[in-house]
Amino acid sequence: MTPDALKDRFRPIFSPTSVAVVGVSRDLSKSGSRYFTALVKAGYMGKLYPVNPREETFAGFKCYPAVSAIPGPVEYVIISVPIQQIVGVIDDCVRAKVRAIQMFTAGFKETGGAEGKAIERQIVDKARSVGCRIIGPNCIGIVNPSAKIPYGPVSFRAEPGGFGFISQSGGHGSGIVSAATSRGIGLSKGVSFGNASDLVDADFLEYLAVDDDTRIIGAYLEGTANGRRLFETIRNAARAKPVIVWKGGTTGVGAEAANSHTGSLAAPYAIWSAAIRQAGAVSVLSLEEFMDTALAFQHLDKPVDRLAVISGIVDGGGGDSVSATDACIAAGLEMPAFSGATRAGLNSILKPVGTILRNPLDLGNPGPDPTLLARAIKTVAAEPGIDLIIIQKHVDMLLDQSDDAEPVRKMHQGFIELRKSLPKPLFVVSPPGTREAERVALDGELARGGVPVYPSLERAVRALVNVRAYYRMREKRGG
Amino acid sequence: MTPDALKDRFRPIFSPTSVAVVGVSRDLSKSGSRYFTALVKAGYMGKLYPVNPREETFAGFKCYPAVSAIPGPVEYVIISVPIQQIVGVIDDCVRAKVRAIQMFTAGFKETGGAEGKAIERQIVDKARSVGCRIIGPNCIGIVNPSAKIPYGPVSFRAEPGGFGFISQSGGHGSGIVSAATSRGIGLSKGVSFGNASDLVDADFLEYLAVDDDTRIIGAYLEGTANGRRLFETIRNAARAKPVIVWKGGTTGVGAEAANSHTGSLAAPYAIWSAAIRQAGAVSVLSLEEFMDTALAFQHLDKPVDRLAVISGIVDGGGGDSVSATDACIAAGLEMPAFSGATRAGLNSILKPVGTILRNPLDLGNPGPDPTLLARAIKTVAAEPGIDLIIIQKHVDMLLDQSDDAEPVRKMHQGFIELRKSLPKPLFVVSPPGTREAERVALDGELARGGVPVYPSLERAVRALVNVRAYYRMREKRGG
Numbered sequence: 001m002t003p004d005a006l007k008d009r010f011r012p013i014f015s016p017t018s019v020a021v022v023g024v025s026r027d028l029s030k031s032g033s034r035y036f037t038a039l040v041k042a043g044y045m046g047k048l049y050p051v052n053p054r055e056e057t058f059a060g061f062k063c064y065p066a067v068s069a070i071p072g073p074v075e076y077v078i079i080s081v082p083i084q085q086i087v088g089v090i091d092d093c094v095r096a097k098v099r100a101i102q103m104f105t106a107g108f109k110e111t112g113g114a115e116g117k118a119i120e121r122q123i124v125d126k127a128r129s130v131g132c133r134i135i136g137p138n139c140i141g142i143v144n145p146s147a148k149i150p151y152g153p154v155s156f157r158a159e160p161g162g163f164g165f166i167s168q169s170g171g172h173g174s175g176i177v178s179a180a181t182s183r184g185i186g187l188s189k190g191v192s193f194g195n196a197s198d199l200v201d202a203d204f205l206e207y208l209a210v211d212d213d214t215r216i217i218g219a220y221l222e223g224t225a226n227g228r229r230l231f232e233t234i235r236n237a238a239r240a241k242p243v244i245v246w247k248g249g250t251t252g253v254g255a256e257a258a259n260s261h262t263g264s265l266a267a268p269y270a271i272w273s274a275a276i277r278q279a280g281a282v283s284v285l286s287l288e289e290f291m292d293t294a295l296a297f298q299h300l301d302k303p304v305d306r307l308a309v310i311s312g313i314v315d316g317g318g319g320d321s322v323s324a325t326d327a328c329i330a331a332g333l334e335m336p337a338f339s340g341a342t343r344a345g346l347n348s349i350l351k352p353v354g355t356i357l358r359n360p361l362d363l364g365n366p367g368p369d370p371t372l373l374a375r376a377i378k379t380v381a382a383e384p385g386i387d388l389i390i391i392q393k394h395v396d397m398l399l400d401q402s403d404d405a406e407p408v409r410k411m412h413q414g415f416i417e418l419r420k421s422l423p424k425p426l427f428v429v430s431p432p433g434t435r436e437a438e439r440v441a442l443d444g445e446l447a448r449g450g451v452p453v454y455p456s457l458e459r460a461v462r463a464l465v466n467v468r469a470y471y472r473m474r475e476k477r478g479g
Numbered sequence: 480m481t482p483d484a485l486k487d488r489f490r491p492i493f494s495p496t497s498v499a500v501v502g503v504s505r506d507l508s509k510s511g512s513r514y515f516t517a518l519v520k521a522g523y524m525g526k527l528y529p530v531n532p533r534e535e536t537f538a539g540f541k542c543y544p545a546v547s548a549i550p551g552p553v554e555y556v557i558i559s560v561p562i563q564q565i566v567g568v569i570d571d572c573v574r575a576k577v578r579a580i581q582m583f584t585a586g587f588k589e590t591g592g593a594e595g596k597a598i599e600r601q602i603v604d605k606a607r608s609v610g611c612r613i614i615g616p617n618c619i620g621i622v623n624p625s626a627k628i629p630y631g632p633v634s635f636r637a638e639p640g641g642f643g644f645i646s647q648s649g650g651h652g653s654g655i656v657s658a659a660t661s662r663g664i665g666l667s668k669g670v671s672f673g674n675a676s677d678l679v680d681a682d683f684l685e686y687l688a689v690d691d692d693t694r695i696i697g698a699y700l701e702g703t704a705n706g707r708r709l710f711e712t713i714r715n716a717a718r719a720k721p722v723i724v725w726k727g728g729t730t731g732v733g734a735e736a737a738n739s740h741t742g743s744l745a746a747p748y749a750i751w752s753a754a755i756r757q758a759g760a761v762s763v764l765s766l767e768e769f770m771d772t773a774l775a776f777q778h779l780d781k782p783v784d785r786l787a788v789i790s791g792i793v794d795g796g797g798g799d800s801v802s803a804t805d806a807c808i809a810a811g812l813e814m815p816a817f818s819g820a821t822r823a824g825l826n827s828i829l830k831p832v833g834t835i836l837r838n839p840l841d842l843g844n845p846g847p848d849p850t851l852l853a854r855a856i857k858t859v860a861a862e863p864g865i866d867l868i869i870i871q872k873h874v875d876m877l878l879d880q881s882d883d884a885e886p887v888r889k890m891h892q893g894f895i896e897l898r899k900s901l902p903k904p905l906f907v908v909s910p911p912g913t914r915e916a917e918r919v920a921l922d923g924e925l926a927r928g929g930v931p932v933y934p935s936l937e938r939a940v941r942a943l944v945n946v947r948a949y950y951r952m953r954e955k956r957g958g
Contacts, residue, residue, distance in 0.1 A: 029880070029881075034880075140794075153794075153879075154794075154876070154879055155879055156875070156879070156913045167798070168798075169797050169798025169801070170794065170795055170797070170798070171790075171791070171794060171795050171796055171797055171798040171799055172798035172799075172802070173798075174794060174873070174876055175798070175873070175910070175912075178873070178875050178876075178912040178913050179911075179912070181913045182911065182912060182913045182915065220798070222801055248798065248801040248802055248805060249801050249804075249805065250805045250809065285805075286802065286806075286935065286937055287802070287910070287935075288935060288937075311650075312650070315619075315632075315633075315649065315650060315653060316649055316650050317650055318648055318649070318650060319646070319647075319648025319649070319650040319651035319652075319654070319699070319701075319727065320650055320651075322648065322701055322727040322728050323651070323727055323765070323766070325728075326727060326728065326729045326764075327765075330729065394653070394654070394657070396635070396657050397633070397653055397657075400632075400633055400634055400635070401508070401513075402508075431654070431766070432658075432661065432911075432934075433635075433654075433657040433658070433660075433661060434635045434657050434660045434661045436661065436915060436916070436919035437915070437916035437919055437920065440915035440916055440919070441916065455911075456765065456766075456767060458765055458767075
């Protein structure tokens with residue numbers, strides 16, 4: 001299929017002009033009601049129809065007895081009804097010639113029973129007969145911040161951006177959207193596809209590979225029905241864009257859990273991880289590493305090897321410098337010595353006692369003065385042997401010194417400006433501590449200002465190693 | 480030395496009846512001033528004397544021109560003056576026959592210069608001539624929450640408890656106290672000892688091994704002057720109490736950084752980690768792992784192997800269950816299948832759809848109902864093949880459903896009561912997300928209520944593996 005044909009095919013799925021929700025009810029805590037109200041709250045701009053034969057209105061909208069009773073075309077239908085009603089609802093959608101159906105309803109193939117499997121096949125056949133595609137069942141469905149479509153009933157407000165994801169798990173999809181929202185990772189499109197009765201992993205990946213909004217692709221997978229096609233798709237996608245794969249069910253017992261979760265059969269992890277890497281993608285082991293790596297890709301379009309680490313804004317950074325070196329060197333990254341010119345430059349900026357003019361640089365407690373920090377950072381950035389700068393800071397220590405958030409905010413503003421003006425990328429490490437409410441608010445401003453923030457140096461370094469591995473693989477393949 | 484003699488020797492250091500601070504000044508941002516005001520704010524109950532020859536009063540206290548001018552005995556002196564004044568101040572302390580001196584002042588052995596080294600030797604000789612001991616120089620010094628002595632100028636309010644630590648790095652000491660404060664890890668005593676000019680690593684460890692308040696010992700070390708004595712001390716301590724050692728400078732380059740940080744020579748990490756384990760202690764690689772392990776020891780007095788994991792309080796826990804299994808099995812822990820009786824018990828509590836009655840247990844979205852959760856958790860705890868229960872929850876998802884913290888607070892109250900009444904330990908995993916200010920407040924209540932909370936299942940599991948390794952080693956040694 002040509003890229004343009006693919007884009008056309010997925011347009012009604014990720015950017016539908018009209019959405020109906022089947023299964024709204026007076027009980028606002030029910031999933032159908034929550035899907036609908038979340039769309040309203042998010043400000044979805046298309047036509048929106050609640051469907052329930054026993055209600056006249058829902059949330060101020062006229063309620064329809066069936067999808068086929070809605071005047072005008074309906075592109076996308078979200079279904080959250082008991083499984084006993086599902087065949088009737090699908091027949092109704094077929095009559096209404098909807099383009100795509102997203103099914104929250106569960107109890108199909110994943111139960112392991114013959115009946116659930118048979119119904120799943122039946123509804124797919126019905127939908128396909130009129131060219132309608134199914135997302136799920138047993139899934140949360142799509143998210144598209146630029147179309148103001150939230151992730152299912154969840155109201156987290158991720159910003160539009162370049163990270164597109166697919167997730168076999170609805171819950172991990174929530175984790176992905178939550179982390180994207182809090183860490184300043186912009187989302188292009190995302191989907192939890194559950195049992196993958198019709199549209200499967202590779203279908204969505206093919207689309208994200210050609211989607212103009214998607215610069216980085218992430219996939220949480222538990223198993224697949226067609227490994228050959230999946231890995232061929234990952235290989236093609238990874239030629240164009242970074243692809244991060246988090247494989248769940250990596251152990252025998254975990255694979256059993258995956259089977260009862262989304263009814264998928266899982267091959268041994270060793271086979272998966274080798275295949276992921278051979279396909280030119282990055283293999284990660286947890287949600288943290290998945291999001292950390294996506295954030296690093298958001299800021300890096302080439303590999304980095306040689307780091308400068310700056311610590312000691314308050315109360316000395318000797319221990320931080322030692323630990324930073326341990327983490328970088330253990331991960332196979334370099335921390336080159338500074339040249340004489342850089343050391344001389346730093347010497348003219350920083351006071352001598354407590355300062356250690358090497359890489360890692362211990363600033364020796366100058367405080368959060370943005371002017372001094374900018375001079376020191378620029379001096380380090382001018383060092384030709386450095387690819388990337390990491391600043392370690394402790395918000396609770398900073399607040400403890402002055403009990404005022406304003407100096408920290410000004411320092412962050414300085415980092416945001418530097419990130420834009422510096423010729424090299426700037427990462428920040430900010431561990432949790434005793435003043436989390438204030439730290440999260442301050443670091444949130446920093447992240448939204450475009451500076452990547454990590455909770456530990458180890459996690460930042462792990463992400464950098466993944467980014468490097470991807471670009472090196474692509475270089476080898478001549479990508 | 481007998482345990483009682485050791486306790487007597489360290490009583491004036493960790494529980495002094497009087498403290499003088501040399502180096503207070505009108506500038507409240509100076510370290511000496513901050514040390515003094517932090518003691519006042521913390522409510523230190525002993526006698527407190529500011530010392531500065533140019534001031535009449537400081538912070539409402541009468542200011543003395545010298546330590547020897549203070550009427551009555553002074554047990555403990557905190558010094559924060561420029562290095563040029565240090566010999567005079569030490570002479571004054573010797574005249575006043577103080578028992579111990581803590582030196583924030585830096586610029587000694589750690590600079591690598593001959594002069595700093597010579598002064599360091601000179602002041603140690605002077606102090607020892609009257610039986611006075613030195614902590615530091617180039618250190619933050621002691622902390623003792625039960626004596627209301629804060630960690631240097633830092634005002635974090637750790638609660639009294641059983642974790643005693645020593646840290647060669649002042650900054651990592653702050654990190655330890657910060658994490659202890661926020662995660663509900665009670666501190667017995669702690670010390671950052673910097674250059675260890677007089678009292679060294681092994682001295683403090685010997686004391687913590689006999690200190691009645693200390694149940695768990697942690698040590699951040701960069702190098703040591705006497706490896707044989709250090710490891711003999713760790714071996715003896717680990718016979719009585721869990722000992723956690725975090726070795727910084729684990730790489731060649733990191734060791735170089737450690738040398739300029741606290742002037743210590745570091746042996747290769749392979750030698751260290753082997754020696755740590757041979758001594759019967761736990762070797763960790765980061766601040767996170769150090770504190771995670773201390774928290775686990777606070778709740779466990781024997782090894783655990785067999786876990787039950789419960790997920791899916793809201794919106795399904797399928798993905799969480801798969802990931803939990805991956806993490807547990809990869810770490811070499813067991814997740815035994817539930818017996819028929821346990822499954823039957825759970826079946827009578829939980830609704831069938833979306834629920835997966837295995838270990839890991841997916842509750843299938845019952846919401847934060849404390850009664851239902853308590854019934855399910857008690858049913859799992861009654862399973863004889865289970866040593867420990869882990870509950871995974873997502874605070875932002877919980878808040879997103881009802882936009883009200885009260886149900887979460889009630890659920891937490893239920894966990895706190897269960898932790899006390901259950902025959903098995905209960906751990907909680909609560910990852911960061913989109914509503915951090917609320918999560919941190921809620922999880923803080925949970926942690927202060929005595930429930931250990933971890934930000935990821937991987938980190939909880941890593942801590943459990945460390946705890947198991949320690950108790951298994953002790954069993955082998957017949958401890």
